[in-house]
Amino acid sequence: MADRVGVYPGTFDPITLGHMDIIRRGAKLVDRLVIGVTTNPSKSPMFSVEERMAMVQREVAGIGGAVTVVSFDSLLMDFAEREGASMIVRGLRAVADFEYEYQMAGMNQQLNDRIETVFLMADVSLQPIASRLVKEIAIYGGNISRFVTSSVESEVRARVEQIGRKGS
Known part of the structure; x- marks a missing residue:
């Protein structure tokens, strides 16, 4: 029997504890979980694709099972x-996520009905976390330590120092 492969796509700019929760849980559903780091033309990333890939690779290094970053x-x-x-893994935080993800899953099914989309509900304590909000909090000098690992927090803080903090 062939290995069951799942893809968890995202911009991961930066990778949050919410992403890590979905990755840990998604890895249990498949033999190999591919974290797909992508560019999203509608978002202006704080980190380059290469920087985000390195960040994600470092953060997932301790997860058991076959997890790769591409x-x-x-x-x-x-x-x-x-x-x-054979599956796309997606995390859901709120009803607004569901509406968007439902539409995307329907379109993806039209493109390829052999690949299923599997939704995982984010842990309740992690549901409010969004990379966009983490970046905004950091840019305004707020504490992001409850939303990302300490190493990601350091990288975000260093980038904010480079681009300049707002509200100071």
Whole structure:
């Protein structure tokens, strides 16, 4: 029997404790979990794709099972097909996430009905965490230590020092 491969796509700018929760749980559902780090034209990333890949690789290093980190700049379903995936893993935080993810899953199914989308509810304590908000809090000098690991916090703080903090 072939290995069951899942893809967990995202921008991971930066990777949060919420992402890590979905990665840990998603890794238990498949033989190999591919973390797909992508560019999203509608977002302006704080970190380059290479920086985000290095960050994600460092953070997932301690997770058991076969977890790999790959960058991609294509349709998700094309990427999933190339990786041999049978499922897309997505995390849900709130009803607003569900509406967007439901629409995306429907479109993805139209593109490739051999790949299922599996939704994992974020842990209740992690549901409010969003990379966009983590960056905003950091840019305004707030404490992000409850939302990211200490090493990610250091990287975000260093980047904020480079680009300049607001509200000071």
